[in-house]
Amino acid sequence: MSNHYHLLVAFEAARKLSREELRDRATLLYPDPEKVLKDDQQWETFNRRLFDLSELMRNIQGAFTRWYNRSTGLRGSLWDGRFHSTIPLDQQAVQETLAYIELNPVRAALVSRPEDYMSSSAFLRHIGADDWLMPIGELFEGSDQM
Numbered sequence: 001m002s003n004h005y006h007l008l009v010a011f012e013a014a015r016k017l018s019r020e021e022l023r024d025r026a027t028l029l030y031p032d033p034e035k036v037l038k039d040d041q042q043w044e045t046f047n048r049r050l051f052d053l054s055e056l057m058r059n060i061q062g063a064f065t066r067w068y069n070r071s072t073g074l075r076g077s078l079w080d081g082r083f084h085s086t087i088p089l090d091q092q093a094v095q096e097t098l099a100y101i102e103l104n105p106v107r108a109a110l111v112s113r114p115e116d117y118m119s120s121s122a123f124l125r126h127i128g129a130d131d132w133l134m135p136i137g138e139l140f141e142g143s144d145q146m
Contacts, residue, residue, distance in 0.1 A: 014051035
C-alpha cells in the first residue's frame with residue numbers, strides 16, 4: 001500500500017512488570033535505559049506505555065517518519081490524523097481481519113497472490129521469516145476453516 005498500512009496486533013493484559021523485565025524491554029529502545037528512566041515514576045510510566053496501543057502507534061509512526069524524512073530529505077509529518085482501530089470481538093472477526101489485511105494488496109492490483117507482497121505477513125510466512133509473528137495456527141485453533 002502506498003498510502004496506508006494495516007496491523008493486527010495482540011496485546012497482553014496490562015500488568016506490573018518487574019524492574020528486570022522493564023530493563024530488558026527498555027534496553028531494546030534505549031542504549032542506556034538508566035539515563036532515560038531516572039526515577040520510579042518514569043519506570044512506572046514506561047510500564048504503562050508497554051500496554052498502550054496509542055503509544056505503540058506513536059512509536060511506529062514516529063520511527064517511520066524519521067526514517068522516511070532522513071531517506072528523502074523531507075521534513076514534517078507524514079500522517080493525516082490519528083490512527084483508526086477496531087477490536088475484533090471473536091475468533092471469526094480476527095480471521096476475517098487477517099484475510100482482509102492479507103488480500104488488500106491483491107485487491108489493489110499490486111500483486112496476484114498475497115505472499116508476493118513483500119510488506120506483508122503472508123510474504124514473511126512464505127519465506128520462513130515469521131518467527132516473531134503469532135503462529136497462524138493459533139489464529140485458527142478449533143476452526144474447521146484450515
